[in-house]
Amino acid sequence: MNLFDQDAIFPSSAFDLLSPIRYPLMQDVVCEIKKAFAASISPEKIEGATAAYLLRDCKKKPLAIFKAQGYLHECTAHLLDYKAFAGVPPTVVTSLHHPILGGLALGGEVIGSCQLFYKGRSLNPADVQNLKTAKSIRRIALLDMRLLNSDRHSGNILVHKDALIPVDHHLTLPPQFFGCSFGWSHWPGAHTSFSAEEKNYITHLDAEKERQFLLEKIGLPISCGNLHFIALQILKAAMDQDLNAHQLSFFYRLSPDILPTRTLAPLPKNLPIIRDLFKVMNYLSEDAFWSSQKHHTIAIKDCIAHFAATWKSVRDPYQRAISNLLPSIPK
Numbered sequence: 001m002n003l004f005d006q007d008a009i010f011p012s013s014a015f016d017l018l019s020p021i022r023y024p025l026m027q028d029v030v031c032e033i034k035k036a037f038a039a040s041i042s043p044e045k046i047e048g049a050t051a052a053y054l055l056r057d058c059k060k061k062p063l064a065i066f067k068a069q070g071y072l073h074e075c076t077a078h079l080l081d082y083k084a085f086a087g088v089p090p091t092v093v094t095s096l097h098h099p100i101l102g103g104l105a106l107g108g109e110v111i112g113s114c115q116l117f118y119k120g121r122s123l124n125p126a127d128v129q130n131l132k133t134a135k136s137i138r139r140i141a142l143l144d145m146r147l148l149n150s151d152r153h154s155g156n157i158l159v160h161k162d163a164l165i166p167v168d169h170h171l172t173l174p175p176q177f178f179g180c181s182f183g184w185s186h187w188p189g190a191h192t193s194f195s196a197e198e199k200n201y202i203t204h205l206d207a208e209k210e211r212q213f214l215l216e217k218i219g220l221p222i223s224c225g226n227l228h229f230i231a232l233q234i235l236k237a238a239m240d241q242d243l244n245a246h247q248l249s250f251f252y253r254l255s256p257d258i259l260p261t262r263t264l265a266p267l268p269k270n271l272p273i274i275r276d277l278f279k280v281m282n283y284l285s286e287d288a289f290w291s292s293q294k295h296h297t298i299a300i301k302d303c304i305a306h307f308a309a310t311w312k313s314v315r316d317p318y319q320r321a322i323s324n325l326l327p328s329i330p331k
């Protein structure tokens with residue numbers, strides 16, 4: 001069930017990979033948008049948003065959201081949301097030509113993410129209190145923890161029919177981890193247990209293939225790929241230990257040295273595994289390491305040396321995976 005088993009269908013450059021060419025629905029959307037531009041229907045800046053534009057078709061029906069900032073992350077979040085498990089709307093990279101979008105470079109073309117518009121409404125407190133949304137909330141939580149999304153608040157979730165739709169993923173897959181505060185962490189749905197299907201989904205994701213995909217196909221820096229790898233190990237360990245999203249969210253908020261004992265007190269079993277993995281993420285995020293491949297490799301070596309004795313005795317597969325990360329990093 002892995003997206004990356006389909007490697008053969010992927011072209012080599014990120015732009016091709018993420019372009020609408022391979023996505024007939026989005027190809028039509030982009031085509032309609034260009035027709036609308038030609039008919040003088042302009043992009044509209046979304047009120048309150050930093051740099052998001054609403055694009056309409058010739059009949060003025062909303063079709064897509066265009067963002068020129070963080071577009072690789074927007075599209076990659078959609079790609080990594082394999083089988084639309086969390087429901088990230090279809091998102092592609094495209095270049096558009098319109099004075100409102102700016103784009104002095106590239107002869108007036110602006111490259112950005114083009115995400116399918118979902119007719120919906122904003123989330124309100126009653127939505128999250130209703131346990132009907134628990135499944136959506138758990139899946140959005142898994143996505144956010146996997147992608148280390150530091151911008152998940154209720155304004156970045158839409159209600160579309162009966163589902164919650166996560167949007168705004170430009171702050172995912174960061175090169176450094178400084179903690180994430182998740183809007184869902186106290187919602188009732190986050191207190192419910194992950195289902196067998198959800199656990200199975202995480203268990204079957206291949207962290208090393210995803211890491212390579214981010215580095216080689218999308219072209220993200222090595223620090224983004226390595227943090228993503230570790231974030232997935234954390235989730236895999238958490239699935240083994242039956243933690244719910246609410247319990248897990250506390251690890252993401254604070255540095256591991258000051259993890260809240262009050263909240264974590266009732267948690268049983270092998271918590272140090274997860275704590276150690278967060279320590280590795282924090283260490284890799286220190287200024288001395290994160291920005292160069294060489295220094296990132298040194299930092300991983302440090303971590304392995306630091307934890308070697310305990311990790312060996314624990315024989316935990318997720319810690320071992322971090323040790324295996326080292327040889328896979330090119331010198």
Ligand SMILES: Nc1ncnc2c1ncn2[C@@H]1O[C@H](COP(=O)(O)OP(=O)(O)OP(=O)(O)O)[C@@H](O)[C@H]1O
Binds near residue numbers: 046117119167168169
């Ligand atoms: N796919 C979508 N379908 C419908 N509406 C959307 C979609 N994506 C975003 N929106 C709406 O547009 C708003 C702005 O989008 P988004 O949050 O992605 O932009 P932003 O500029 O990054 O915002 P922020 O200022 O929060 O960083 C959202 O809050 C949401 O209301």
Ligand SMILES: [Mg+2]
Binds near residue numbers: 155
């Ligand atoms: Mg937003």
